[in-house]
Amino acid sequence: MIDLSVQIGRLKLKNPVLLASGTVGYGNEIAEFTDLSKLGGIVTKSLSLKPRIGNPPQRICETASGMLNAIGLANVGVEVFIKEKIPFLKKLNTTIICNIAASSIEEYVECTRILTQEDAIAAFEINVSCPNVKEGGLEFGNNLQAVAKITEKVKAVTDKPVIIKLSPNVSRISEFAKIVKDNGGDAVSAINTLVGTAFDIWTRKPKIKNITGGLSGPAIKPVALAKVLEISRNVEIPIIGIGGIMNWKDAVEFMIVGASAFQIGTVNFINPKAGEEIIDGLIEYCKKMSINRISDLTASYEI
Amino acid sequence: MFTVLSTVESLERLNKNTFLLKVKAPQLATAIKPGQFCNIKVSDADYPLLRRPFSVCYTDGDTVYFMFDIQGEGTRILAEKKTGDQLDILGPLGNGFNTEGDFEVAVLIGGGIGVAPFPLLIKHLEGKEILTFVGARNSEQLIKWGMRNILVATDDGSEGFNGNVIAYFQSEANKLENKKIRIFGCGPNPMLKALQKVAEKKYDCQLSIESAMACGFGICQGCPVKKSDGMGYYLVCKDGPVFNSDQIVIE
Known part of the structure; x- marks a missing residue:
């Protein structure tokens, strides 16, 4: 029997497979395709204190082995989330990580303070790296002092594990991971999307209304792996790897370079059963490699 | 799903x-x-x-x-x-066309590949009088497969009515004046926008709209269409792709 459970600081997951924020909504749609109770957990769509309607269309466009999105953090807001989404999430029998995206430090704190009272929420993922909103987002994500302050202040209002979702749009991601650690953060997730754009050559107009968007999908996997490795080699903090994972092989690669767990995102749009398939693949891999505990894979690179 | x-x-x-x-x-x-x-x-x-x-x-x-x-x-x-x-x-x-309710004549109006959902719709409209307005740039691009009681319009006049399919419908609409009609429209956005204007406060009208999308079932949020009441967006995949004409703002 292979032990698939992993530990992200104080947070224990039954296996390392998490569904990434913004690719599972609040769980209800994807639950029609896949048994979420089999997964390590899900990270819910970024919440802000008040509802956000999101950006006007076009919000997405496909690029070579990837996609650009500028959804603009469309979400129902904290109040509706608690009233209408938590009851469903409670029934899922999987770990719920609640993602928060705000436009001010005060808003991050306020959201966490309210949501931490919900038993259904096991941990928080703080999104300081959304490239698609005018206020907040990257303004925080590439400012070391802002990340330090958000980590410290959010930690002060919750006893639950706090994961900071880092931006790849910085020169040294490990410095951000270090500042998260120094300010009491429990883990980091890396990476959020890369800023990108695409233009229509006939109209000379951007293909998405926001002009730039976040690039995701297999196209970004090598970048994500390099960022996870950089953090892993420089900072002692649990890492949740994210970026272009399409199958179990990609997932193993992330664990080898340093991830304790990983999130799958864009693949959920294409194959909503990918999470379950990856678990099956991981078990087979462990059998073949005579690995008893999947957590032994983390940072097992030979360099 | x-x-x-x-x-x-x-x-x-x-x-x-x-x-x-x-x-x-x-x-x-x-x-x-x-x-x-x-x-x-x-x-x-x-x-x-x-x-x-x-x-x-x-x-x-x-x-x-x-x-x-x-x-x-x-x-x-x-x-x-x-x-x-x-x-x-x-x-x-998504949600399909609503074929329930009280109407005598189903008027199907399609532009280009927008006629694609009509054959199955026609199958479900048994017992109704059906008129299918089919528009295309020219006769070579016309699609008639699976349509019934076809009225053709081409932009270049190479077959049927010379002009767009909405103008053709308007020129024929007086013949339907005493009947209870329901319009089903599907096609490119400029066509649907014109149809929306013609239908406004006059006809029962459902529009099937197109959008780029990633997932198709509501999680990527990539396919918004503006609500006509100003309260944000619907998702084309989950709330549509068929909407009542007065529900949405087509850009």
Whole structure:
């Protein structure tokens, strides 16, 4: 029997497979395709204190082995989330990580303070790296002092594990991971999307209304792996790897370079059963490699 | 909603740019309602990465029909499928046309490949009087497969009414004045916008709209369409793709 459970600081997951924020909504749609109770957990769509309607269309466009999105953090807001989404999430029998995206430090704190009272929420993922909103987002994500302050202040209002979702749009991601650690953060997730754009050559107009968007999908996997490795080699903090994972092989690669767990995102749009398939693949891999505990894979690179 | 591995039965060329794809997918065939769509993965490769949404054109026993134009890389690959190939399909998606309620005449108005969902709709409109206005740039691009009581309009006048399909409908509308009609429209946005204006406060009208999308079932939030009441957006995939004409603002 292979032990698939992993530990992200104080947070224990039954296996390392998490569904990434913004690719599972609040769980209800994807639950029609896949048994979420089999997964390590899900990270819910970024919440802000008040509802956000999101950006006007076009919000997405496909690029070579990837996609650009500028959804603009469309979400129902904290109040509706608690009233209408938590009851469903409670029934899922999987770990719920609640993602928060705000436009001010005060808003991050306020959201966490309210949501931490919900038993259904096991941990928080703080999104300081959304490239698609005018206020907040990257303004925080590439400012070391802002990340330090958000980590410290959010930690002060919750006893639950706090994961900071880092931006790849910085020169040294490990410095951000270090500042998260120094300010009491429990883990980091890396990476959020890369800023990108695409233009229509006939109209000379951007293909998405926001002009730039976040690039995701297999196209970004090598970048994500390099960022996870950089953090892993420089900072002692649990890492949740994210970026272009399409199958179990990609997932193993992330664990080898340093991830304790990983999130799958864009693949959920294409194959909503990918999470379950990856678990099956991981078990087979462990059998073949005579690995008893999947957590032994983390940072097992030979360099 | 589910994913199925279907088998290609045939691929037929209807005109220069339009294809009719028939796949064997029993589970889908029985579940689909007219106006719903499916999201098809055209290849196993990472490019094209995303599925491509297609209206369901028709169903017959275990077979599901899709009608499509070659528009980009995804549809180019789809047009090369051979009998026996497997095709990964996710569906049925969205809400279809509402064929319930009190009306005598169903007026179907389609532009270009927008006529794709009409054959299945026609099948579900048994007992109603049906008029199908079909518009295209020219006679070569007209699609008549599966339509009933066709009234043709071409932009260049090479067949039927010389002009766009909405102008043609307007010129014929007086003949329907004493009857209870319901309009079903599908086509490019400028056409739907014109139809929306014609229908305003006058006709019961449902529009099926198109949008780029990633997932097709509500999680990517990539396919917004503005609500006419100013309260944000609907998602084309989940709330649509069929809307009542007065529900949405078409850009």
